[in-house]
Amino acid sequence: MTDLFTPFYQQIASNRLAHWLQTLPAQLAHWQKDALHGDFHRWQKVLAQLPETSVSQIELSDTIRFGLADAIDEGQRKRIEYLLRQLMPWRKGPFNIHGIQIDTEWRSDWKWHRLQPHIQSLKHRFVLDVGCGSGYHLWRMREAEADFVVGIDPSQLFYSQFEAIKHFNPDPKVHLLPIGCDDLPELQAFDTVFSMGVLYHRRSPLEFLQQLKMQLRPGGELVLETLVVEGDEHTVLVPGERYAKMRNVWFIPSCAALCHWLKRLGFKNPRVVDCSHTSVQEQRATAWMENESLIDFLDPNDHSKTIEGYPAPLRAVIVAER
Numbered sequence: 001m002t003d004l005f006t007p008f009y010q011q012i013a014s015n016r017l018a019h020w021l022q023t024l025p026a027q028l029a030h031w032q033k034d035a036l037h038g039d040f041h042r043w044q045k046v047l048a049q050l051p052e053t054s055v056s057q058i059e060l061s062d063t064i065r066f067g068l069a070d071a072i073d074e075g076q077r078k079r080i081e082y083l084l085r086q087l088m089p090w091r092k093g094p095f096n097i098h099g100i101q102i103d104t105e106w107r108s109d110w111k112w113h114r115l116q117p118h119i120q121s122l123k124h125r126f127v128l129d130v131g132c133g134s135g136y137h138l139w140r141m142r143e144a145e146a147d148f149v150v151g152i153d154p155s156q157l158f159y160s161q162f163e164a165i166k167h168f169n170p171d172p173k174v175h176l177l178p179i180g181c182d183d184l185p186e187l188q189a190f191d192t193v194f195s196m197g198v199l200y201h202r203r204s205p206l207e208f209l210q211q212l213k214m215q216l217r218p219g220g221e222l223v224l225e226t227l228v229v230e231g232d233e234h235t236v237l238v239p240g241e242r243y244a245k246m247r248n249v250w251f252i253p254s255c256a257a258l259c260h261w262l263k264r265l266g267f268k269n270p271r272v273v274d275c276s277h278t279s280v281q282e283q284r285a286t287a288w289m290e291n292e293s294l295i296d297f298l299d300p301n302d303h304s305k306t307i308e309g310y311p312a313p314l315r316a317v318i319v320a321e322r
């Protein structure tokens with residue numbers, strides 16, 4: 001495990017990062033010890049069985065595409081598809097590996113299109129994505145010529161999916177660390193910090209925003225995407241047990257409230273650059289994610305409401321500087 005991160009260590013210049021990296025192996029060893037059983041063990045075996053192939057095509061665009069279809073024979077194609085299916089459900093994508101299209105639950109490319117015109121150029125930047133899922137957006141950040149991209153996400157399945165994709169393009173400048181935001185020291189080192197789809201899962205949203213701030217270098221840019229509700233700066237929805245069937249949803253502020261929070265925490269110039277309802281075309285069940293999806297989370301008679309009667313998912317992108 002530690003060896004996986006050797007290229008990561010080598011590219012780190014800042015002292016704070018260097019210090020963190022000294023403690024990281026112990027953190028990861030602890031994580032690995034906890035994780036070495038059950039599903040994760042099975043997923044690790046899947047990764048070990050992925051064949052080495054010749055990858056002459058690397059396309060970082062709406063579909064992250066590694067390897068041409070005709071670079072592998074039919075037997076290899078079936079084998080790779082079988083192995084990738086062992087890592088279902090695939091939620092964030094789409095990806096295409098040697099012609100095998102991984103049609104994920106989410107069209108994560110749509111989210112990228114909503115925010116991309118509004119953020120500072122990522123060229124030559126150090127970028128962190130907190131709660132990066134399977135890492136789809138990490139590849140988009142690399143497409144945008146970021147110098148170094150690291151995502152963190154504690155999900156063992158997302159980590160395994162990321163490693164499966166990276167197997168076909170082992171770019172030393174793109175990393176996913178299997179840790180949560182509470183495990184990250186205050187690095188104050190990144191030029192841009194993304195956090196998309198995580199804030200509403202946090203019990204203490206202001207503390208979380210402060211954690212994001214302390215990952216940025218002074219002047220760095222925060223790109224935040226989260227569920228919001230309509231309302232003024234005093235409006236925040238704290239749903240009951242479930243919101244759109246999700247159990248772990250805590251705070252859904254209005255855009256005005258969120259900008260107010262960011263200002264209170266000392267972020268500069270917070271602004272809403274996009275606010276859109278999630279459609280059942282953007283989030284849906286597919287052959288690679290066969291469970292329930294957005295259509296099942298909405299009131300069947302009124303798609304403007306969730307099944308619990310709350311406003312249907314509305315997502316905003318907010319940009320601010322430290």
Ligand SMILES: Nc1ncnc2c1ncn2[C@@H]1O[C@H](C[S@+](CC[C@H]([NH3+])C(=O)[O-])CC(=O)[O-])[C@@H](O)[C@H]1O
Binds near residue numbers: 179
């Ligand atoms: N403490 C934590 N620290 C870091 N990540 C966490 C934590 N807790 C949960 N997560 C991770 O946050 C991600 C949220 S999903 C957004 C994915 C991507 N960003 C997207 O915009 O498509 C949206 C959703 O599940 O509603 C999951 O991958 C969790 O594992």
